Amino acid sequence: MLEPDTGPDLHDEPPVPPLADIAQRDTVRLIPSGRLKPPVLAPLAATPDALDDLAALEGVTNGRIQASGSGLPGLDPRELVFGRPNDSFVNAAFTHVRPGGNRFNDGQRGAWYCGWDTQTSLGEVAYHLTRELDAIGRYDTHVDYAELIADFIGPFHDLRHGSDADRRPGGVLGEDTATAYPAGQALARRLHALGSNGVIYPSVRHPGGTCLAAFGPSLVQNLRQGGLWRLTWAGSRIPRISEP
Numbered sequence: 001m002l003e004p005d006t007g008p009d010l011h012d013e014p015p016v017p018p019l020a021d022i023a024q025r026d027t028v029r030l031i032p033s034g035r036l037k038p039p040v041l042a043p044l045a046a047t048p049d050a051l052d053d054l055a056a057l058e059g060v061t062n063g064r065i066q067a068s069g070s071g072l073p074g075l076d077p078r079e080l081v082f083g084r085p086n087d088s089f090v091n092a093a094f095t096h097v098r099p100g101g102n103r104f105n106d107g108q109r110g111a112w113y114c115g116w117d118t119q120t121s122l123g124e125v126a127y128h129l130t131r132e133l134d135a136i137g138r139y140d141t142h143v144d145y146a147e148l149i150a151d152f153i154g155p156f157h158d159l160r161h162g163s164d165a166d167r168r169p170g171g172v173l174g175e176d177t178a179t180a181y182p183a184g185q186a187l188a189r190r191l192h193a194l195g196s197n198g199v200i201y202p203s204v205r206h207p208g209g210t211c212l213a214a215f216g217p218s219l220v221q222n223l224r225q226g227g228l229w230r231l232t233w234a235g236s237r238i239p240r241i242s243e244p
Contacts, residue, residue: 111213112220119209
């Protein structure tokens with residue numbers, strides 16, 4: 001059983017968050033619905049052998065396939081899961097890493113991010129997609145997302161009752177990704193070294209919501225597909241959310 005670090009902090013680091021034992025069912029992760037379609041290489045191959053050749057070519061740059069063979073800098077291939085329903089989606093979360101990482105993972109390995117409910121996950125996704133549209137200054141598109149529903153059981157470090165400092169600039173729950181992400185990634189590395197399963201934290205993008213970042217593929221249980229959602233931007237930064 002993991003215990004919070006209550007000893008003296010020799011490096012002036014913030015204290016390790018307390019642990020919460022959870023049995024949280026029906027968490028929601030959203031992925032672009034295009035990932036649920038048949039393999040994109042299939043229409044290009046005239047024969048099964050040709051498809052194998054194309055798949056081998058794709059594997060040269062496919063992070064998930066590379067990780068399953070030789071690992072990523074921070075991910076041992078033995079951590080990946082196989083033989084489970086939808087296991088490729090689980091592995092992809094840890095091997096397809098966004099450059100620079102996210103709030104609680106750096107570029108060395110990914111994490112499984114999800115919300116306690118659909119609205120929280122939609123709020124998180126909408127924020128990040130809107131930021132991308134901000135970069136081009138045009139709000140005229142739509143994106144379809146699919147729910148991945150999973151259950152989590154066990155102890156996770158809990159930031160839901162953290163200090164106000166966590167939400168200030170430079171804190172792990174700050175709104176500015178330029179300062180909050182480095183702080184959150186440093187905390188995640190520290191917790192991972194302690195054997196942590198991951199972090200429960202209040203959603204920064206959907207007030208009142210709760211999120212979870214799981215640090216290992218095996219923690220994602222009973223994964224199944226849920227509903228579909230469409231986010232539509234039509235001249236405004238605020239998207240309309242509907243079922244496609």
